[in-house]
Amino acid sequence: MSLENFMSFAKQCLRPPGEGVYTVSNAKERKDQLHQKLYGDHLNVQDAWLTSLKAGLSSNPARVAALGICSDTGGGIQRGANWGPLFLRQAMIEQQQWNLLDLGDVFVVPQVLHDKYLNQETITKIKKSIYNDENSPYPVSPLSITEEAVRLVNESFSQVKLFGIGGDHSISYSLVKAWAQAASRKNKKIGLIHFDAHTDLMIERLGIDLCFGTWVPPIIPLFDSPSDIFQIGIRSSGQERSHWENKFGLHQLWAEEIKASGLESSLNKLDRYLSEKNFDEVYISFDIDALDASYAPATGTPEFGGLAPHEAKLFLEIVGKHCKVSGADMMELAPFVQIFDNPQGQWSTFTSAASLSQTMIELMDKN
Ligand SMILES: [Mn+2]
Numbered sequence: 001m002s003l004e005n006f007m008s009f010a011k012q013c014l015r016p017p018g019e020g021v022y023t024v025s026n027a028k029e030r031k032d033q034l035h036q037k038l039y040g041d042h043l044n045v046q047d048a049w050l051t052s053l054k055a056g057l058s059s060n061p062a063r064v065a066a067l068g069i070c071s072d073t074g075g076g077i078q079r080g081a082n083w084g085p086l087f088l089r090q091a092m093i094e095q096q097q098w099n100l101l102d103l104g105d106v107f108v109v110p111q112v113l114h115d116k117y118l119n120q121e122t123i124t125k126i127k128k129s130i131y132n133d134e135n136s137p138y139p140v141s142p143l144s145i146t147e148e149a150v151r152l153v154n155e156s157f158s159q160v161k162l163f164g165i166g167g168d169h170s171i172s173y174s175l176v177k178a179w180a181q182a183a184s185r186k187n188k189k190i191g192l193i194h195f196d197a198h199t200d201l202m203i204e205r206l207g208i209d210l211c212f213g214t215w216v217p218p219i220i221p222l223f224d225s226p227s228d229i230f231q232i233g234i235r236s237s238g239q240e241r242s243h244w245e246n247k248f249g250l251h252q253l254w255a256e257e258i259k260a261s262g263l264e265s266s267l268n269k270l271d272r273y274l275s276e277k278n279f280d281e282v283y284i285s286f287d288i289d290a291l292d293a294s295y296a297p298a299t300g301t302p303e304f305g306g307l308a309p310h311e312a313k314l315f316l317e318i319v320g321k322h323c324k325v326s327g328a329d330m331m332e333l334a335p336f337v338q339i340f341d342n343p344q345g346q347w348s349t350f351t352s353a354a355s356l357s358q359t360m361i362e363l364m365d366k367n
Pocket of ligand 1: 169196198200212287
């Protein structure tokens with residue numbers, strides 16, 4: 001029954017991989033290329049996707065499943081992260097690293113973010129347009145649909161761990177929220193390891209409390225203690241580290257501290273933190289701007305002075321050494337953003353993101 005529930009949700013709210021960005025003729029070649037790689041010469045992509053989805057979800061072995069969320073409505077400096085899921089899949093396929101169960105993409109109406117910001121009239125109109133049913137029980141905005149997707153997967157397929165691909169970082173609000181609620185129902189002691197150049201700790205930005213800069217505060221109460229959240233790579237902030245740590249009670253390791261005290265001692269710091277915390281399960285949220293802008297310029301707010309990909313990988317491995325990683329995401333990949341004059345920017349961003357995603361998926365697969 002719950003497989004049927006999920007399949008009807010998928011038919012309404014999800015689309016085949018790469019199809020979450022609504023286009024009629026644009027990007028057709030790129031989407032076709034991905035479908036050819038995933039489903040061979042299948043003429044009907046929708047059928048091929050639903051068949052593989054059903055088979056994947058009804059088989060028992062534990063596995064990692066990918067969910068693309070092609071929304072950049074919660075972003076705001078440079079948009080374009082809606083193309084992240086399609087491009088990351090392609091990069092990982094090129095590196096022969098795509099052997100996940102692919103749930104597909106959340107179907108995104110690009111002008112809406114979360115259902116709580118919409119009036120009833122708008123919700124009804126969107127339901128009529130995208131579900132052909134103004135009384136549909138499903139939500140209509142990307143963050144709300146994402147939350148429902150994670151909830152349904154956790155409820156019915158406990159063998160599946162979700163890897164989310166963004167999209168702007170507001171999506172992690174939904175991913176982490178639904179993951180944390182599922183874990184706390186099982187009485188698990190949970191932690192969040194968050195890689196980012198920015199703290200994402202604003203209470204509101206221009207009055208919006210769920211966006212790329214504000215998604216962390218609303219998820220803090222879902223942890224036993226704010227100190228169960230550890231942020232790595234912070235460097236672009238109007239406030240000092242002590243301001244954030246005192247205000248919120250979480251831990252931060254800034255990029256300049258990593259440079260000043262050396263990689264070894266910074267890795268040890270995370271190592272000690274994780275041994276003391278002894279989490280049952282952790283979630284890793286990775287904003288690609290945690291990497292230095294020379295490696296990852298194709299993102300909404302690239303920042304210099306950040307981590308090199310191999311340094312980020314070492315931090316991830318420390319997490320995997322201590323903890324069961326039961327959820328993860330890769331966020332803020334914006335292939336068409338070109339802020340700096342760097343012709344290799346798109347390539348290096350996606351090569352780095354693909355290999356770090358692969359590391360996170362391996363950690364999730366491991367236990
Ligand atoms: Mn972020």
